Every structure is written in structure tokens, then in C-alpha cells.
Amino acid sequence: MSGMPTLLVLRHAKAAPGGGTPDIERSLTERGRRDAEAAGEWLRGRGLTPDLVLCSTAARTRETLERLAVPAPVRYESQIYANDADALLTLVRETDDVRTLLLVGHNPSVHQLVHDLTGAAPNAYPTCALAVIEWAGGWTDAWPGAGTLAAFHTP
Numbered sequence: 128m129s130g131m132p133t134l135l136v137l138r139h140a141k142a143a144p145g146g147g148t149p150d151i152e153r154s155l156t157e158r159g160r161r162d163a164e165a166a167g168e169w170l171r172g173r174g175l176t177p178d179l180v181l182c183s184t185a186a187r188t189r190e191t192l193e194r195l196a197v198p199a200p201v202r203y204e205s206q207i208y209a210n211d212a213d214a215l216l217t218l219v220r221e222t223d224d225v226r227t228l229l230l231v232g233h234n235p236s237v238h239q240l241v242h243d244l245t246g247a248a249p250n251a252y253p254t255c256a257l258a259v260i261e262w263a264g265g266w267t268d269a270w271p272g273a274g275t276l277a278a279f280h281t282p
Contacts, residue, residue: 131261131262131263132222132226132227132228132261132262132264132265132266132269133175133226133228133259133260133277134219134227134228134230134244134259134260134269134274135175135177135228135229135230135257135258135259135260136230136232136237136240136241136257136258136260137166137195137229137230137231137232137237137255137256137257138233138234138237138238138252138253138256138257139155139159139183139185139187139188139191139231139232139233139255140155140158140159140160140162140163140166140187140191140254140255140282141155141156141158141159141162141254141255142154142156142159142254143155150185151184151185151186151208152185152186153185153186154186154187155187155190155191155194159187159190159191160190160194161282162255162282163190163191163192163194163195163255164194164195164196165255165282166195166255166257166280166282167194167195167196167197169257169280170195170197170257173259173278175227175259176197176198176199176227177197177199177225177227177228177229178199178200178225178226178227179199179200179201179202179227179228179229180199180200180201180202180229180230180231181201181202181204181218181222181228181230181231182201182202182204182207182230182231182232183203183207183208183231183232184203184204184205184207184208185208188207188208188231188232188233189203191231191255197229204218206218207230207231207233207236208232208233210232210233210234210235211236212235212236212239212240212243215230215232215236215237215240216240216243216244216269216271218230219266219269220266220269221266222266225266228266234252235252237258238252241258241260243271243272244262244269244271244272244273244274245258245260245272245274245276246271247275247276248276253281253282254282255281255282256279256281256282257279257280258276258278258279259276259277259278259279260274260275260276260277261274261275261277
């Protein structure tokens with residue numbers, strides 16, 4: 128792998144309230160679908176194409192990813208749904224042989240991950256917010272404070 132690794136951290140788009148539906152099965156609202164499509168356009172407009180996607184097993188993250196329309200292999204990871212920032216950092220650090228990694232997950236863990244890696248996370252991390260983080264070295268160098276918040280997109 129050459130060049131700086133780039134980590135794209137996306138919170139799923141706006142989902143419908145539970146209303147009796149199990150949390151993991153909640154789907155996107157119309158606004159959520161539009162926001163996810165717009166986030167995909169934003170990525171393409173900046174030439175940010177992931178080489179690999181790590182996605183939560185929840186319906187709303189899967190649907191967000193589908194609407195992004197990024198042509199990349201996907202690994203569905205139940206520990207992303209568990210919503211623990213330390214587990215996310217471990218997944219990132221165990222990544223190999225990709226230059227750009229997209230992680231699609233949930234708050235508060237995605238916000239905490241961005242904060243931990245960059246020390247510069249925005250105060251809020253709304254649905255479909257997308258952080259672009261870069262650092263020198265490889266994926267195993269993804270330690271707290273090692274990254275730079277290169278861009279932040281919100282719907």
C-alpha cells in the first residue's frame with residue numbers, strides 16, 4: 128500500500144422511528160434515502176472511492192450503503208452495530224491492503240472514533256454525516272490523535 132490511508136466514517140442516514148420494529152430492522156426515511164444519495168455524489172465529486180467498506184449489520188446502514196452507490200467490496204461487521212468506538216478502532220487498525228476504507232456505522236461510536244483519531248470532531252455528528260480522516264503511515268498507525276480531519280460533510 129502506498130500513500131496515506133484515508134478513512135471515511137459515515138453515520139447512517141435518517142431512519143424511521145422504531146414503532147414496534149426491532150432496532151436492527153429500522154429502515155431509512157425518504158429524507159434519509161436522499162441524503163445518502165447526496166453523500167455518494169459528494170464522495171464521487173472528490174474522487175473518494177473506497178477500496179473496502181466495513182458496514183454495520185443493521186438495515187439502516189445497509190440501505191445507506193446501497194444508496195451511496197460506491198463500487199467496493201463490503202464486509203458486514205456485527206461489532207459495528209454494537210456501537211463501541213474501541214471496537215471500531217480495532218477494525219480500522221486490522222485493515223490491510225486498502226488505501227481508502229469506508230466505515231458505515233452508528234452514533235455515538237462513529238463520532239467518538241472521529242474524535243479519538245483526530246481530536247477535532249465537530250460538536251454534532253448528524254445522520255449521514257461523513258468524516259474524511261488521513262494520517263501518515265499505515266492502518267496499524269491509526270492511534271488516537273494520529274489522524275487529521277481532512278473534510279467533513281453533512282446533508
